[in-house]
Amino acid sequence: MTVLPIGSLAGAQASYEWPEDGFTKIPNWVYSDPDIYRKELEVFYYGDTWHYVGLTCEVPEIGSFRRSTIGERPVILVRHADDEFSVLENRCAHKGAQLCWENTGKVEDFTCPYHQWNYSLKGDLQGVPFLRGALGKGGMPRDFKKSEHGLKSLRIHNEGGAIWATFSDDAPSFEDYCGPDILAEVRHMLPGKPIELLGYTRQLIPSNWKTYLENLKDPYHATLLHSFYITFGLWRADNKSKCVPQERGHSVMVSHNEGKKTSDATSEMKRFRDDLEVLDKETITPRQEFNKKRVGGGWIFPSAYMGIQANTLKMRHLIPRGPNMHELVFTHYGFTDDDAELRRLRLKHANLLGPAGFVSMDDSEMLSQLQHGVGAYPHETSIVEMGGKEIEETDYMVSEVLIRSFYKFYREAMGL
Amino acid sequence: MTALTSTARETKPLDMPKAELRALRSDVRDYYEDYGQHLDDGDLEAWVKYFTEDCHYRVISRENHKLGLPIGLIYCMNKNMVRDRVTALRETTVAQPRVIRHFISGVRINSIAENGDISAQGNFLISECLADGEPEITAAGQYQDVLVRDGDGFLFKYRDCIVDNYRIKTSIIIPL
Ligand code: FES
Numbered sequence: 043m044t045v046l047p048i049g050s051l052a053g054a055q056a057s058y059e060w061p062e063d064g065f066t067k068i069p070n071w072v073y074s075d076p077d078i079y080r081k082e083l084e085v086f087y088y089g090d091t092w093h094y095v096g097l098t099c100e101v102p103e104i105g106s107f108r109r110s111t112i113g114e115r116p117v118i119l120v121r122h123a124d125d126e127f128s129v130l131e132n133r134c135a136h137k138g139a140q141l142c143w144e145n146t147g148k149v150e151d152f153t154c155p156y157h158q159w160n161y162s163l164k165g166d167l168q169g170v171p172f173l174r175g176a177l178g179k180g181g182m183p184r185d186f187k188k189s190e191h192g193l194k195s196l197r198i199h200n201e202g203g204a205i206w207a208t209f210s211d212d213a214p215s216f217e218d219y220c221g222p223d224i225l226a227e228v229r230h231m232l233p234g235k236p237i238e239l240l241g242y243t244r245q246l247i248p249s250n251w252k253t254y255l256e257n258l259k260d261p262y263h264a265t266l267l268h269s270f271y272i273t274f275g276l277w278r279a280d281n282k283s284k285c286v287p288q289e290r291g292h293s294v295m296v297s298h299n300e301g302k303k304t305s306d307a308t309s310e311m312k313r314f315r316d317d318l319e320v321l322d323k324e325t326i327t328p329r330q331e332f333n334k335k336r337v338g339g340g341w342i343f344p345s346a347y348m349g350i351q352a353n354t355l356k357m358r359h360l361i362p363r364g365p366n367m368h369e370l371v372f373t374h375y376g377f378t379d380d381d382a383e384l385r386r387l388r389l390k391h392a393n394l395l396g397p398a399g400f401v402s403m404d405d406s407e408m409l410s411q412l413q414h415g416v417g418a419y420p421h422e423t424s425i426v427e428m429g430g431k432e433i434e435e436t437d438y439m440v441s442e443v444l445i446r447s448f449y450k451f452y453r454e455a456m457g458l
Numbered sequence: 459m460t461a462l463t464s465t466a467r468e469t470k471p472l473d474m475p476k477a478e479l480r481a482l483r484s485d486v487r488d489y490y491e492d493y494g495q496h497l498d499d500g501d502l503e504a505w506v507k508y509f510t511e512d513c514h515y516r517v518i519s520r521e522n523h524k525l526g527l528p529i530g531l532i533y534c535m536n537k538n539m540v541r542d543r544v545t546a547l548r549e550t551t552v553a554q555p556r557v558i559r560h561f562i563s564g565v566r567i568n569s570i571a572e573n574g575d576i577s578a579q580g581n582f583l584i585s586e587c588l589a590d591g592e593p594e595i596t597a598a599g600q601y602q603d604v605l606v607r608d609g610d611g612f613l614f615k616y617r618d619c620i621v622d623n624y625r626i627k628t629s630i631i632i633p634l
């Protein structure tokens with residue numbers, strides 16, 4: 043893989059010098075520089091990394107397909123046999139038109155609307171109109187081999203009903219890419235039980251993709267910004283918790299739901315509201331299930347976060363959309379053996395998350411404000427020293443250790 | 459695979475004198491417009507009053523609606539959840555100041571059930587203007603409703619706000 047040298051694009055920084063050695067100071071240009079962004083796509087999205095594409099229950103029958111995205115590249119997830127799937131580039135091998143225009147559907151094969159090249163569900167080129175020309179004239183040269191012009195099919199891995207893919211032939215196996223802790227988080231959330239799709243929320247947030255990545259490596263903000271969480275005990279600084287840095291940009295961040303309470307720490311949480319009550323108690327009262335009150339989850343770097351909050355189970359899919367924009371897709375699911383109450387709770391607790399979520403609203407509003415600050419002052423730096431300068435695992439929440447550990451990895455991977 | 463398809467629903471002509479239907483449609487249209495006005499004014503407490511105790515209020519993407527998937531962007535399964543949303547917006551949400559406007563059109567009565575429940579629909583288009591910006595269209599879509607009569611007015615027993623947006627820009631703070 044060739045990576046563009048940094049500094050080759052217009053609008054790039056004059057210098058890419060890291061403010062000081064280490065990983066507790068972050069130069070603001072990493073959040074807005076187009077050249078940095080381009081290199082991030084090459085290294086983190088199209089490099090030796092694995093990406094979430096979709097759930098197998100989204101493509102229930104042979105020929106069922108769903109569009110998805112890796113980095114900025116459109117791809118198609120399709121079921122081509124009983125329990126076999128392909129992830130294909132959504133790009134015609136002829137002139138590059140996007141082949142599949144519907145978000146989801148069922149087909150026998152794929153035909154590009156432009157010149158009607160036809161591909162099998164596995165991406166093999168099956169038909170080229172006028173291959174031998176018309177009236178004995180024209181047609182493709184004799185040495186044109188259909189076998190060499192299929193849709194590019196990605197390496198894939200099915201983990202408990204979620205399909206992951208990589209553009210790279212050199213990436214390690216999915217298991218090795220994750221490592222044991224992250225694999226355990228993935229398997230915790232998708233233990234292989236049949237899953238039921240509940241729906242999507244999709245959102246465009248005007249900030250760099252890493253602001254979202256870091257936001258879910260930052261339990262510190264959640265204990266302060268989100269008064270809905272704090273007040274109702276769904277996520278608080280004085281709950282039992284853990285931040286576990288991982289290799290390759292991954293991380294685990296977990297806590298325990300302990301309900302509404304007052305403690306020494308509440309005085310520091312200015313947004314704690316003792317007087318606040320909700321009328322519909324179910325909204326803030328998760329039912330015990332497999333997670334045993336353990337909430338939060340893990341980043342499968344760079345583009346997927348899996349976790350549980352209250353009774354919502356979802357795959358969070360992060361899609362970069364230019365240096366100053368990212369897209370979030372939450373795919374909510376349940377298990378087919380959920381009873382009516384649990385299903386209702388999953389739907390109810392989805393009110394906490396997404397573009398209108400009691401908690402997520404704060405984040406999307408905050409991240410767009412963050413981008414205004416870092417984008418306009420690229421030469422300035424931010425500081426992530428809460429909880430020290432090290433990158434060891436912590437058993438408390440008021441820490442930026444996961445962000446520090448990410449930037450250690452980032453600098454190495456980006457050569458910065 | 460890309461042919462245009464019709465989304466028209468089969469509707470029976472309403473068995474009702476024309477003048478009565480016209481009056482009903484006009485009352486429902488007023489009701490929709492007043493509803494939108496309260497939200498534009500930021501009068502969330504007045505918004506709550508538009509629902510029955512056992513109401514269903516949901517903002518749902520066209521994608522989920524079309525696929526029959528239940529997840530809402532906002533999903534209130536009863537009036538207490540409507541009240542709770544107002545509490546959360548007033549007391550806990552951190553959001554940029556904004557002005558929104560509802561543009562409501564195409565209000566029509568689809569059917570009237572034996573018990574008098576009125577099925578109706580309308581289009582909405584919502585513009586939003588942040589404190590340091592210009593208005594932008596943040597959502598467009600369709601209300602699909604069931605209203606019950608309440609004195610000489612109505613209440614929503616069921617309101618699905620189906621947003622055409624594939625993605626929501628940043629957030630939906632004020633309900634639709
Ligand atoms: S671009 Fe697809 S057939 Fe020509």
Ligand SMILES: [Fe+2]
Binds near residue numbers: 405
């Ligand atoms: Fe947050």
